[in-house]
Amino acid sequence: MVSYDANDLPTIAPREFKPVAKWIRECEWDADDDVSPPTPSNPNGDASCHVVQSDATNLFDLEVMFPDGVSFSASDLKSMSQVREIVRMVLTYSPGSFDRGLFIDAATLRKRIHRGWNVKGDGPLLMESAIHWDAADVVTLLAHSGVDARGGPDGKTYLRMAMEDNRPSCVRALIAAGARLDAGSSRDRDAAVAAAGESLELLQIVVAQGLGVNTTDKGGATMLMVASGSEQIDIVRWLLDHDARIDTTDNEGQTALMMAASAGTRDIVALLLSRNAARDLRAWQGQTAAMIAEARANEAEHDLDAIRQQRRLQSYGLGPDDQAYLEGLIANWRAIAALLAQR
DSSP, X not given: OXXXXXXXXXXXXXXXXXXXXXXXXXXXXXXXXXXXSOOOSOTXXXXXXXXXXXXXXXXXXXXXXXXXXXXXXXXXXXXXXXXXXXXXXXXXXXXXXXXXXXXXXXXXXXXXXXXXXXXXHHHHHHHHHHHHTTOHHHHHHHHHTTOOTTOOSTTOOHHHHHHHTTOHHHHHHHHHTTOOOXXXXXXXXXXXXXXXXXXXXXXXXXXXXXXXXXXXXXXXXXXXXXXXXXXXXXXXXHHHHTTOOSSOOOTTXXXXXXXXXXXXOHHHHHHHHHTTOOSSOOXXXXXXXXXXXXXXXXXXXXXXXXXXXXXXXXXXXXXXXXXXXXXXXXXXXXXXXXXXXXO
């Protein structure tokens, strides 16, 4: 049952009209933080739908609410036909599990396609959701059913979306369907470098696509820098074993060793030093890796003093229980600084 109530939503200022598909992507989905992934939001077909039309603009605002607390809203819709189309998509295809089987079960999707469902119309939205739910089989089916694996919404490709979400299986499915990374694209290079902070599996797929281990992002950071700052020692080791340049600097003069020192990853600092990383290089602000570690220790010491003196606890987001944790951080950064000072 879908009920309409024209008195529950405030009027929202109008904005530029956009296609239904874009409205769906831009609307926010809210779910109980304890539900991961969300349970089926509308198991019995019950939903509450509120629509209001602005007297000033004649545009419509829509809100749909489901029994498990998930809600959907859209504003400044052009017509009731657009409202009905969005409601149809919300109740049938939208992310958030209203019909989540469509996103995790390729067999269900295949049946709908065989019954005449227009995959080219709604398929791009389903491709986004399949990537979100890491449903590589659905990605493959959509690509084989007419959705262009090389496409994507608003200037972002499905392949970059899958990389940013750390979905190696979906990345493989998209590549098998014809998607490719372009070493000449700054966005693809940024996504490739960021993959070094996600997983070794994802990074290996990226490198196999032709983006070398010394690829840099728009800030000049390399894959080795990202992995060193993300506590990914297995990725750091793999990159070094595959000829990643160890002392390259980014646009601020920082090296992988500095990134590891700042992150407080002593094992990565030790690994980089064992591969002859230069410890005396200075970033543009004049700091060496050892100085960076000391500065981080001093910052933590300042926070610890505030706890001990019961000052500014709320502004720091800290409490008495954080004292032991901060003491551990300080000791770790001091140890890194000492390691970097050794000759």
